[in-house]
Amino acid sequence: MRIALYLTACLAAPAWAGELAGVTLPERATVEESPLILNGMGLREATWLRVKVYVAGLYLKAKSSDADAILGTELPKRIVFVFVRSVGRKRMIEEWDENLAANVGGDSAALEDRVATLQAWMPNVIRKGDEMTLTYVPGKGVAVEIAGEARGTIPGADFAHALFAIWLGARPPNQTLKTGLLGHR
Numbered sequence: 001m002r003i004a005l006y007l008t009a010c011l012a013a014p015a016w017a018g019e020l021a022g023v024t025l026p027e028r029a030t031v032e033e034s035p036l037i038l039n040g041m042g043l044r045e046a047t048w049l050r051v052k053v054y055v056a057g058l059y060l061k062a063k064s065s066d067a068d069a070i071l072g073t074e075l076p077k078r079i080v081f082v083f084v085r086s087v088g089r090k091r092m093i094e095e096w097d098e099n100l101a102a103n104v105g106g107d108s109a110a111l112e113d114r115v116a117t118l119q120a121w122m123p124n125v126i127r128k129g130d131e132m133t134l135t136y137v138p139g140k141g142v143a144v145e146i147a148g149e150a151r152g153t154i155p156g157a158d159f160a161h162a163l164f165a166i167w168l169g170a171r172p173p174n175q176t177l178k179t180g181l182l183g184h185r
Contacts (some may be wrong), residue, residue, distance in 0.1 A: 020180070023055035023082045031059075031076040031135055031150065039063050039070075042180025044081075044173055046095075054081045056167060058181040065182045067168040071161055078135040079167065079181075082163030089122045104162045114159045118144065121151040136160040167182060 003036065017046055018025060020041045029036045036059035044053040059078040064070050070077065108115070123143055126132065133145040141155035142163060172178040 018057070020055050021052055021084055021174065023084065025055075025057040025080060025082070029059045029078055029080075031078060032137055034061070036060055036076060036077050036078060037063060040181045040183035042167075042177035045178050046173075052084045053087060054085075056081050056177065056181060058167075063183060065084060065184065067182060070182075071164055071168055074138045074157060075135055076135070077164065078159075079164065081132045083126050083128055083130050083132075085105065086125055086127045089124050089126075089163050092122055092126065099166040099169075099171070099173055100162060102171040103165040105141060108162065111156075111159055111162055114154045114156060116153055117152070118163075123147070136164070147160045 001010065018027075018041045022045050023041075025038055025041060027038050029038075038057045039060045041055060041057045042096045043055055045051060046053050047092075057080045058070075060070065061077075071081075075082070097115075097133060100111075106112070121156050123146060126146065130147040131145075132147075135143045135145075137153075138157065141153045142160050144151040160183055167173070168178060
């Protein structure tokens with residue numbers, strides 16, 4: 001009887017896919033009725049002191065460890081950031097600009113207006129415990145949600161590719177973050 005109750009309780013509980021640095025993310029997400037699964041989780045560490053900044057989780061239609069294939073597909077994808085420390089707007093924008101330039105290079109001129117829109121949506125401070133979600137929906141663009149508030153959608157597959165390349169491109173903020181998002185920890 002106890003085993004049956006235990007199994008029932010386990011099956012009724014939400015499926016949690018992973019835990020990293022005290023952050024737990026669900027195994028699944030839904031984007032416009034399309035189910036996504038947690039591909040992997042990574043930790044953003046900054047400076048030589050390895051200060052923990054956020055945990056990121058990448059959701060895809062099917063698991064993949066091929067960053068180029070993930071960036072090249074025209075399928076829904078989502079990256080969720082849970083901040084483990086507060087980060088100021090100025091610092092966040094500087095980091096994204098540096099990493100965008102490192103991974104997109106000279107191709108970023110066509111993205112300037114859309115990058116400026118994303119930057120304008122950033123709050124003065126993203127607080128410890130806040131979530132930021134970037135969801136790409138083909139044909140629509142990247143929907144941005146910060147601390148539970150929808151900010152808007154930025155159009156363009158080129159923008160989505162460049163944005164996701166910040167974390168999945170050749171020069172991510174830190175390699176262990178990319179490795180974790182690709183399902184290796």
